[in-house]
Amino acid sequence: MLNYGLIDRRHALLGAGGALMLGLLSTRARAQTGGGNAKIGVIGSGKIGGTIGGLWIKAGHPVFFSSRHPEELKDMVAGLGSLAQAGSVDQAIGFGDVLFIAVPYRAVPQIGQQHAAAMKGKVMLDACNAVAGRDGQELADEVERDGIGVVSQKYLPGTRLVRAFNTMGVGVFAKEANRPDPKLAVPIAGDDPEAVQTAAGLVRDAGFDPVVVGKLADARRFQRGQAGYGQQVSAPELKQKLSLP
Numbered sequence: 001m002l003n004y005g006l007i008d009r010r011h012a013l014l015g016a017g018g019a020l021m022l023g024l025l026s027t028r029a030r031a032q033t034g035g036g037n038a039k040i041g042v043i044g045s046g047k048i049g050g051t052i053g054g055l056w057i058k059a060g061h062p063v064f065f066s067s068r069h070p071e072e073l074k075d076m077v078a079g080l081g082s083l084a085q086a087g088s089v090d091q092a093i094g095f096g097d098v099l100f101i102a103v104p105y106r107a108v109p110q111i112g113q114q115h116a117a118a119m120k121g122k123v124m125l126d127a128c129n130a131v132a133g134r135d136g137q138e139l140a141d142e143v144e145r146d147g148i149g150v151v152s153q154k155y156l157p158g159t160r161l162v163r164a165f166n167t168m169g170v171g172v173f174a175k176e177a178n179r180p181d182p183k184l185a186v187p188i189a190g191d192d193p194e195a196v197q198t199a200a201g202l203v204r205d206a207g208f209d210p211v212v213v214g215k216l217a218d219a220r221r222f223q224r225g226q227a228g229y230g231q232q233v234s235a236p237e238l239k240q241k242l243s244l245p
Contacts (some may be wrong), residue, residue, distance in 0.1 A: 012202075017099070023024070027212055029197055037059070037060045037061045037062065038061055038097045038198075038202070039061070039062045039063075039064070039095055039096055039097045039098070040053065040056055040061050040062070040063045040096050040097070040098050040099070040100055041063075041064045041066065041092035041093050041094075041095045041096025041098070041099045041100070042063060042064065042066060042092060042096075042099075042100045042101075042102070042230055043066055043089055043092055043093070043099060043100065043102070044066075044067065044101060044102040044103035044107075045065035045066060045067045045073055045076070045086070045102075045104060046067070046102065047170040048102040048127055048165065048170055048173070049065065049102035049127075050065065050098065051170050051173050051174050052100065052102070052127070052165055052173065052206055053065055053080075053084075053100065053207075054080055054084075054178050055173075055178075055204060055206040055207055055225075056117040056202065056206060057080050057081065057083045057084055059156075059205040059206065059207075060205075061073060061083065061202075061205065062083045062084075062085075062095075062158075063080075063083060063084055063085070063208070064084075064085045064086070064087065064091060064092045064095040064096060065077060065084065065085070065086045065087075065092065066087055066088055066089045066091060066092035067086075067089075068089075070086045070088060071092045073086035073144060074086065089111065089115065090115070090118070093115055093118045093122075093200075094118065096122065097122075097123075098122065098123045098124070098125065098153060098202065099119065099123070099124040099125070099159070099196060100124070100125045100127065100165075101124060101125070101127065101128060101156070102127040102128060102165070102189050103124050103128055104128070104131075104134055104135055104220040105128045105130040105131065105134075105139060105140075105143070106134070106136055106137040106139060108128055108140075108152065108155045108156065109155040110130040111156070112155040112156040112157060113155075116156075116157055116158055117158075119156065119158060119159050120157075120158035120159070121158065121159075121160065122159055122160065123159075123160045123162065123192075123194075123195040123198050123199065124156060124159040124160065124161050124162070125162050125163075125164045125165065125199050125202065126149075126152045126156070126161055126162065126163050126164070126166070127163075127164060127165040127166045128152065128166065129148070129166050129179065129223070129224050130142075130143040130144075130148060130151075130224070131224070132221075143223065147216075147217055147219060147220035147223070148163065148166075148219055148220060149161070149163050149166050149189055149190075149215070149216030149218070149219030149220065149223075150216055150217055150219075152216075152219075153216055160190070160192040160194070160195035161190060161191070161192075161195070161216060162188055162189065162190035162192075162195050162196055162198075162199035163187075163188060163189045163190065163216065164186060164187075164188040164199050164202075164203060164210075165186060165203075165206075166222070166223070167186070167187060167222050167228060167229050167230055168230060168232065168233065172184075172232060173206075173208075176207075176208075176232070177206060177207035177208065178207030179207070182234035182235065182236070183207065183208050183209035183234070183235070184208050184209065184232060184233075184234070185206065185208065185209050185210075185211045185231070185233055185234055185235040185237070185238040186203045186206075186208040186209065186210055186211065187210075187211045187212075187213045187221075187222040187228050187231075187238060187242075188203060188210050188211065188212055188213065189212070189213045189214050189215060189218050189219040189221075189222075190198060190215070190216060191215050191216050196212060200212065205221050209234065209235040210235075211235050211238050211239060211242075211244070213228065213242060213244065216236040218237075221242060222242075227241060227242060228242055230240065
């Protein structure tokens with residue numbers, strides 16, 4: 001299960017100051033998660049959102065699924081049991097200690113604009129990919145030029161963004177989750193160390209092995225068309241492919 005300590009003890013400061021810092025971070029973690037499993041708000045509950053959200057429910061996390069047509073999620077939610085709910089994007093954002101966005105990339109700017117205040121300060125896992133034929137050439141060109149992590153943060157201002165779950169199709173995630181070791185590697189990247197640690201724990205809870213690639217600028221290394229995209233490999237193999245330590 002996910003450990004929300006939000007600090008590696010090996011890097012804790014020495015002495016009373018370090019103990020105080022650890023206490024403050026632990027208090028913050030408990031406040032974020034209610035002392036137990038994180039409540040997760042899913043924005044976009046299609047194939048990826050529904051599948052990854054379902055894996056988190058199996059791990060014990062309450063999940064609130066949302067879409068533009070939440071009534072269409074009733075059957076899915078009923079099948080997932082008492083930890084699953086469905087409703088509007090507003091409700092999902094209000095519910096979640098952590099947010100997971102999996103929508104067509106063209107919807108990201110509008111979501112960021114409409115919900116910036118409610119999302120501010122929340123950890124957000126971003127699985128969205130920019131596809132020119134679906135999302136528009138201008139947006140796809142921006143992602144190609146600046147890198148998808150940087151662009152997503154631009155359009156989702158104030159969130160503690162971590163790129164995750166964007167490199168493989170839903171069939172792979174559904175089939176390979178919780179397989180025997182070595183687990184399937186999922187690359188992640190973010191600028192906020194605490195958010196990255198939270199995301200890494202949620203990747204593990206979904207049944208995969210997180211590989212921290214770097215900052216949001218480094219997320220371009222596993223966006224569509226790049227070396228880290230589509231790699232159905234273990235963590236050591238992915239690190240080797242990306243020349244990570």
